[in-house]
Amino acid sequence: MDELPIGRRVAYWRGQRKMSQQVFADRIGRSKSWVDKVERGDRRLDKFSMLYQIAVVLQIDVAMLLDRDLERGSTALGSYEQRELDDLRQALERSAPAAAIGRAPATPLHELAQSVNHAWLTYQYARYGVLVRGLPGLLRDSRAADAYHRGDAGRQAASLHGQVLQIASSALRKFGESELARLAADRAIGSALRAEDELLAAIATSRMANALLAMGRARPAFEANMVMAQRLAPADPGAADPARLSVYGSLLLQAAMAAARLGDNEGVRELFRLADEAARVLGGDRNEYWTSFGPTNVELHRAAAAVELGEGRQAVAIHENQIDHRALAALLPERRAHHLLDLARGYLLVGETGHAGEALVEADRVAPWEIRGRPIAHELMADILRRTKGAAPALVTDLATQMGARV
Template sequence: MSLYSNESGRGELPIGRRVAQWRVRRRLTQQVFADRLGKSKSWVDKVERGVRALDRYSVIEEIAEVLRVDAVVLLGRDAAMVSVSSIGSGLDGVERLHAALTSYEVFRTGAEPVPVPPAELDRHVGHAVLTYQHAHYALLVRTLPGLLDAARRLHRVDPARGAELLVRSYRIVSLSAVKLGEPELAWLAADRAVAVAGTDPGLAATAVVPLAQALRASGRDRLAWTATVAVACRSEIGGSVAGALLVQAGLAAAGCGDRRAVTELLDQAAATLVGGHGRRIDVGPVEVEVARVVAVAVLGDAGRRYTGTNRWSGGTGGGDYRPSTGARTCSTSRGHTSRSGTRWERGEC
């Protein structure tokens, strides 16, 4: 039995089926997927049908890179069999994250622990952001349940100072869940962040970015497109937050197959960032250009080649999969608004 063949009788999908599901989700044909791996279409077909075993971890990592998921997502619970301790730990952490997000404060009993001081909790959240940036997901998911608990505790006793820290905590949970292939968990965390932000539009906008990522990861590109554009078009949302929202809108438009909207939205994202400033800026021109390249990959073999000059070459007109009228793009005239003191962190988008 192959180490990764999943013949343990636990009812999980074999790894080949998981590869096929993610390939379809990324809108890649077997031929395009094979070309990106440097393999034949026949090889891909045999892997997906389980005829050919994936018995080398290095090959699984290559497949995961092309599919833009973590290798642990493809391995599923079989990851516990791999001699890479961080993967097994990561899976345990995912279960703890599920438990943390489904626990409700109203049912707690016993003495209330002393809240962590805001400055100390801020340092803990910052450390979680750095851990996420360095892709140490196994370590991150082990620490996030405790971070969420501390942030909730502070928010209960000091809502004014605790709201922002709790929103940031939920955001990092959502972003990490996307990386680990748990879009529904990511959606739940991001939705909690939006709810905590309440009537603060700036804080709520920062939560919509991971919400859009969760929606896109679960195949709901149209919802992600509509939500991000609706928020980014608000006059009080500017600078890097609006730029991050428009980047997500552009990627969602790519998922919907609308190349014209991709160009418009990413151009608006670039324009929004001109003159945008703040204590910490998370999105800049480089990230917008990277998003253009990612959009090409999302469009797959039907996509056009991006020339690097805000134009597409080859192919024909864009798709007809669009949000409702008025929600498609923002006016570029508001693209130069800035918002100092942004709550958004570098690297959390």
Template sequence: MRSRTGGGGVTNDDIPIGRRVASWRVRRSMTQQMLADRLRRSKSWVDKIERGARALDRYSVIQEVAHVLRVDPEVLLGQPPSTPAGTPDGVDDIRAALARYDIPQAAPRTDELRRQVGHAWLTYQHAHYGQLVRVLPGLLDAAQGARSPELLVQTYRITSSLLVKLGEADLAWLAADRAMSTASDDPLLAATATISIAQALRAQGRDHLALAALLPAANRVLPQSTHSGDQEVCVTFGDQTSRKPLDHEGQGDRWGRAVGGVLLVQAALAAVGCGEHRRADELIDRAVGVATNLRGYDDTHHTSFGPVVVELARVLVAAQRGDADAALQRHSTIVRREGWRRLPAEYRSAYLVDVARVYLQVGDLRGAARALVDADCVAPAEVRCRPLARTVIADVARGHPAPAGVARLATLVGLTR
């Protein structure tokens, strides 16, 4: 790679850093003024950075810009993202398993494969990512050789979710796309695959594409009249509207509603990422209606959906549209609920890392540190293996002095102040 200075900063290729900032700002559906406001700087400052009229050569400032744009600083610098200490090896083995097209001669029995897939889901939900990285290549081989589309879809979904955690969004999208192709004849399985598709797209910063996938999928699996009051849950994206929900009855009804509820939650997060704040609020309100009418279902599709999940999403939507204070007030109430403690460790820890970012929005380093330490107590790998968490730790550790507990985390993940 060539190193170059100029065009507003130093990068390791021929694209000036200012152009990278502009590109990611557009992908995040932000105007120059919006980026300036979140950085607490002037629009003129952003414009000069993007045009190369002002140098962006201080790493601490690059970190601030990267944090607002939700990318690693290395992305703005044109460098391969560094691997945090504690990140499990083995992603190349997963990539190789996804690239194999030869079918094993002896496929495992379906009941044995189902047991293995169930164990993999538990491993993921407990955030034992190192163990899961070692297991997945063999599980992918077994599932691809079996004759069970349902279990193969689940295996691809687990793989995609883990790869998103490890910062491998492109490979995660490949696994999610495989899930969708496998599930094409089953509307409910296809809807679960759409959850993975959307998570991978959002991790790539492609919120518009995620939203375009999520809304039709939600319409297909939810009844035409899902109540938040008596509002119909029929949401559209452009001219993409689906008004042919599944036939719902009994447990299948509850499964469809749970999957549909997650699709609405993901759609709300994608919408606010696109700057469509009103639509995000409407989607959250509709997800409330789904969750309110959903009680006592068997979470076969591993959605974790329920009223608390919707309220956590409401916190993140409020924070991303700039209402950080209101978001934190709501957060402090939700985490006292019994439903919060019943969520998987992975889910709670990931949410707490997001909340640490909200505390940073309001300049509360102690609150951010407390959220990070709590996240580490719930699921250490969620904090120590994820590039996103590493960036938040670095932001908090820049405080003088670094808040208690965060200096230790910074050392554990290989960061230096």
């Protein structure tokens, strides 16, 4: 990660806000010397909590500090570079806690927790360039904390490290790095067990299952989700804790996606019946354990499962008639853009190429990083261009150019 441009950006925006180094330092709780070193590129700036704090003080989006695409235009990989992905891979390969035994953590647990919270938000806002650049440092910090602390602090540290591994797993799966995603999720399960957090372990298992599904292993993915769902199934859903109900419902949705990949229509229907029941009891869309589970997400997965079953018309009908679009607009960008990708696939299944292009353009408007940095989105764009008769609409052509596709 090239730190000098980040420091220059901090200096630029500080100047735009007419703040002296001392005033800026006071507002972020650091020394003037610290600010000077950051702006000269002599000090690393890769902690999520500090990046977000600086962005708040400077009144800018954090992406303006880190996403170099804002300056140079999009690349084929979207918002990150292969070198940065390699850095994440290396950090993950060294993420076993045993590698950090004996090292006192440099980051206090409360600050680490704040950084993990920001990393989750960065993922759910689909800011993948920011995420890839910050995750290696967060993996190192959380690994050190996990290896060092004991007792209650040790369980908290294990939970935080497990969450970072889950974020890495989800991001890597989106980048097409399924085997690395599986490795990260597997380690996240171990961390969750050390944290003695059954729900965290269940979600980590589901992320491992998602990686298996991406690798074409639908049967073990289905079984892994079902084992955990059955373990968490409430005897009385009405009396269940919202977090447990959310994790349980999320497992059902992921199992339904695996069942759809297996062509099990009856199994898909039954799983959505159970998920519907859990969502109704929950009463609305929530984000317990970062699952985004609720009635709206159930419908988004129902549409996605229809696409997997080859039922494009049904997927489009679900989008048009069953999804509460106000509730959809209230979801975080990653979920909304992901759904629009599924909708574009549904339109292609029924030969409506123009609508597929419109859905992809809308997805890019919601979350550019979800479209420009994901292999599946590039494949979808190529398919749209191949099927378009004559010249593609201007907005589709513009997006294809920005994605690096041949028009």
